[in-house]
Amino acid sequence: MPDSVRAVIDDPIRLGALDALNMTDEPDADFARLSRTVAHIFKAEFGLVTLVGAEWQSFHGCFGAEGMTGNKTELSFCAHTLASPDDVTVVLDASTDERFKANLLVTDAPQIRFYAGAPIIIAGQRLGTLCVLSARPRDAVDPALLEQLVDLAGVAAALFALKDEARVRARTAAALLREEWRHALTLEAGKVGSWVWDVRTGEVACNDMFRRMYGLAESGPVRVDDVLEATHPADRATVRSGIEASLRDGVDYGAEARVGNSGRWLTMRGRVYQRDAEGKALIMMGASIDITESKQSADQTRLLLRELNHRVKNTLAMIQSVARQTIRQNPDPRAFIEAFSGRLRTISDAHVLLADRDWSGVQLYEVIASQLGPNFLTNPDRAEVSGSDVMLPADHALGLGLILHELTTNAMRHGAWSDDKGTVSIRWDIKTAPERGLALNWREIGGPQVSPPQEHGLGTRLIERSLAKVLDSEVKLDFTPDGVVADVWLPLPTEDN
Template sequence: MNDPDFDRLTRLAAGIFAAPIGLLTLVDVDRQWFKSHTGTDVTETPIEDSLCVHAIAESSGEPMVVLDTLADDRFRSSGLLIGGDPVRFYAGAPITVHGEALGTLCVLDRSPRQSVSPQHLRDLRDLADLATSLFELKDEARVRARTTAELIKEEWRHALTLEAGKVGSYVWDITNGSVVANDIMRRMYGFDAVKSLSVEEFIAAVHPDDVAKVRAAIQAAYDRGVDYVAEFRVKSGRWLSGRGRVYQRDANGRPLVMMGVNIDITEARQAADHTRHLLRELNHRVKNTLAMTQSLARQTLKQSPDPQAFIEAFSGRLRTLADAHTLLADRDWAGIGLIELVDTQVGP
């Protein structure tokens, strides 16, 4: 597919030389193909028919001119034809991109010439340099486009990761107090999805009892360079865990930018509170069980002073206590009736 940007150069080169054909060639191992072609429908030729190979092989970098190919031993047997007629005149300037000769900008004619204007050759050289710059710009544009596409993908992956983890992220410009936050962060604090925000608005959304420790954690990050770490409530009652770091300071060490995340830890704190409650309840019941066992031992010893009789009686009472414990556990400690308990001990 022709490139209109390169087509302009080949048309201009052909016009300068009043030549029927202008080409922008790229030389490969076994062929040369035409990135742009004016005055011919041919898109590639075998490498053995290429005049451009000789043009890019010359170390001077200046245009190569062949006034009459039939008078030049190198090209007398060339198979390059124009409309069935052999190429008689050729002028080509090499195109070098990043130090590598890729091809030429050249003009061809069916008729030989006696001479070529030095100005025309300078113009051809300038056009070839323009082609070089155009290749470099287009290559840079492709690299930038790929880089941009990768960055967009990475941003989406980052956003999806934060969304999946329910992580609120922010960037705080300390110099002006503005905060850029993702949607999750905004929802945590009850802010509108599009409203511009300041750090004081975030502080105002913190529960009054926790504002002091949040400010103290921020100040520590300012003064000592430690990470900002705080657990606090927002006014909705939910608990958040905040993490952040000053990522940029000025020449005097003053903080400029802080970045960080917030995570909703309400359920985790509720689970921890529930676990502590269960442990306290377990501790209470273990103490009661030990006290009851101690009491059983004392009562049994009073009634059965003989060691063997004591062991048999005490073992029976422990089994009864264990059975009662099992019944209570099966009913989530909701209680059992005395008759039911007696039936388990004296029933068949």
């Protein structure tokens, strides 16, 4: 390829315009018809609609050589057409033309002899050709045929431009559709109902989420009166006053209201976006968001705070009572701190467990583990524990924890664990009749001989009174010679509750 032709083919501006077309190498039906038409006009074996790149010439319409998608630019007759200043390039016999006689398309199949091509000019750049080729040389070409070739090349250029514009529009439409879907999915995921209200007609254009929020029909027109009708009667005045203020004063509309048929809470925000020459509102746009869960969460938080205040008051009263009674039994400061600290720690541990579970209750195993250690089942230390785990309500767990603390403390000081021989058995059953409840038995065995105390100390009283707040509960404490025995009965909620 001569340097002058290569310079035209490699021109960056021309190649940039070619890339901007973003054409695929696949044949096109319109260009196929055009290549067939021009071949028939010239009575030639081949007709082509081509685009010429730096290294490859692509066939977008190909008559007579179906299945071919292009060839190397180095072999292209069309490259010379693009480099020529003329409107049309004609080669009557390529075998005698110095430019082409050594070209493989001439020396080998299909042994091209005749060629006529007109440039396809798009955006001021010569990007390809409409051409005909034949294996038979010619002596001359009718000028009228060449004029038709130039005209049809113009048609090919217009087709390329139209197809490029159509692709751009399709890509733009697809991008807009993706963006619309993205916004729609975002609104759906965020449970946001969007709406546009035509104030003059009263019609509301809205998304599907908005319709579902208000229980409106899945299709058909929606009017602002339909939305107000779907609003809870107690909240309609609030909604109306907010809308009127926005229409009248230009302030942003905002309100919280319930949906009448579901009771779900919605927060609504809107703004007037268009007014007429007199300042009357024409279009209001906005969104509605379901805030039912946050409302319920706030109510639950308030309920928990009230419950916490109640628990704190009860706990403080319990601590004060335990502190007063402990100091009466242990006037010595060291003895008081030792006795009181253990009881306070038991109350604290129980409260931590309950707080971690929002005061919903504690498993029995956890209450026992707080006194015997976390390995009481797998590696018991002179304790035999048996029974199925069960969820205890808050008051049950707190009271039972104090009972077990006093029993373990007494066993270590005076009972089965005060020497090297005694053991403690803790067994319980879940009773279902006549009512559901926990029957727990604490029994000390093999320790020092026990005799009933002359008077009940604080520990005994705490054991007997720790479940005072649990209705129908009962604690029986017995000082048998073999060791202390305690029977605890706790009513439990039914499993359905």
